[in-house]
Amino acid sequence: MNEINANYYQAVQSYLHRPALISDPKRSNIFLFDSTVQSDIHKFTDSGELDRYISSTSKPSTRIISISSRISTQPLGITETSVRTLINAYDIHHSFLDRLLSFGDKPRCSDAGHGGLVMQRREHGAYDVHYLFAYPEAYDNGQSVAWTTRQTCVFHRFDPSGNENLWIFLHAGPRTKLQTAIEADISSGAFPSETSWCSFHLLALATYLWNWRWYIRHLGDGIERIVEMALTLNDADLQSVNQSSALNLLKPQYLEDNLAPVKSQVDVALQVVRKLGELNSSLYSQGFIKEPELWKIDNVLAHHRVSLEGSISSVTALERKIRGISQLLAVALNLRNQSVTIEINNRSLDMNRESVDDNATVRVVTLVTLTYLPASFVSTLLGMNLFDFNDPNGKMNFTVSPQFWIFVVIAVPLTALTLGFWYFMMRRRLKNRKQSDCGGNTKFE
Structure with a gap:
């Protein structure tokens, strides 16, 4: 038996962005069909009912189990307990758990390379095949057709002797196209899975893979619009970059x-x-299988293979094109940046010239001031009341007032204080400049 460790799901939950399986069994969304029961498809909204059904009924020659989530980003509609019951009942290899754990969230870019087909041969000659692949799906967002990426998973146990045929489908969302197609095949009564081992595989591939061409074309149309914008971009457009044009550049x-x-x-x-x-x-x-079935299946698979190989080539071409247009836009923006830099430099040069002119004017004013300063000082000094040029008799006589010492006492300390303050500030500025040069920082005062 390939029993699952009871703590396995809890052990990996910390790595999941969202839970892959529901915790409430009443929120289940499971469809089941047995080929030996001539009745409608069973729908289980309680995982416990599925457990009891599997335990109480014998295994038919063909059983189809379809498990869906309520919406694409919600957990699959089955509990961990029911998954353990199902896998242990059919002795399914634990590698199938990796497929289940991919659900509950949108397909991630980091998981884009996971999900390839795993095939295992069992003791009695049966084959276990399971795989997961992503596919694009279009929807109407109210303004235009938009695209999103979803995923689906298929498990198939095929016994060539016809004794056991088990299908398990995992759907990211309710009533998916594949789910609807499976129900339609079952309702038709033909039940193709009993006539061809590959019937539901081909159905899953035909339902989803053709969308890749149109999704890639949708991306290509967006790239073509960017190419047209880039080829018609001129300097005026670059100079008037606003929020809308910036988004276009991104x-x-x-x-x-x-x-x-x-x-x-x-x-x-x-x-x-x-x-x-x-x-x-x-x-x-x-x-x-016989030769007609071999060629029938091979022809369908060959069509899908050629289509997918063409899609990969198209993606490669689009990657080269978008790299080229990104480089073109980068060159255009660099040229614009260089133009802005030149303009800034020219303005700085003009400001420097104006500064030089201002300095020349200051020097002239300073020179004129220094020229007239001695005369101004003498006239101011002699104009004070501390000097008298006439004696009381009216005769010319130069006399210095006895209070002249007051002028000296006030002027000399004030001059010394002014010169001392200037010297202190110059020393402080010089010290700060040396510290900033040593520390690599610029300090402004």
Whole structure:
């Protein structure tokens, strides 16, 4: 038995951005169909009911279990306990758990390369095949057609003898296109999974893989608009960069981010198609399928393979184109920056010239002031009341007032104080400048 450790899910939950499985069994969303029961598809809204059903009923030749989340970014509609019951009941390899843990959140760029097909041969000749792949899906956002990326997972146990055929589908969202197509096939009564081992594999591929071409074209249209904008960009546009035009200049980076995981996601789907082709050839070589079925399946897989290889080539071409346009925009912005730098330098040069002219004017004013300063000082000094040029008799006589010492006592200390303050400030400024030069910092006063 391949029993699951009871603490496995709790051990990895800390690495999950959101839980992959529901905790409330009453919020389950599970569909089940058994080929031996001639009735409608069973719908379980309680995981406990699924556990009891699996435990109380015998395994039919074909059983289909479809598990969906309520919305694409919510956990799968099954509890951890029911997953453990299902996997232990069918002895499913623990690698299938990695597929379940990919749900509960949108497909991440860091997981773009995960999900390839895993195939295991069992003791009694049965094959276990499971894989997960991402796919784009269009929706109407009210203004135009927008795209989002979702994922789906398929598990298939195929016994060539026909004794056991188990399908498990995991859907990111309710009533997905694949879920609807499966129900339509079951309701038709043909039940193709009993006539062809690859029927539901081909159904899953046909339902989702064709969207890659149109999603890549959607990204290509966005890149073409950026190319047209870049080729018609002129200096006037660069000079009047506002919020709207700035967002346009950032669009290449946005489109490149959207394009980044696409090649890996398409490559995973391509690997699934190739592995299914290898399994188909192996079954034919062992005599489990006949030649008409071999070619029928190979032809469909070849179509998907060519389409996906073309998508990868298209993504490569778009990557080269967006890198080229990003470089073109970078050159244009660099030229604009150089133009702005030259303009700033020219303005700085004009300001320096004006500063030189101002300095020359200051020097002239200083020279004139120094020229007239002695005469001004003498006239001011002699104009004070401390000097008398006439005696009381009216005769010319130069006399110094006995209070002249007051002028000396006040003027000399005041002059010394002024010169001392100037000297102190100069020394302080010089000291601060030396400290800033040593510390690499500029200090302004």
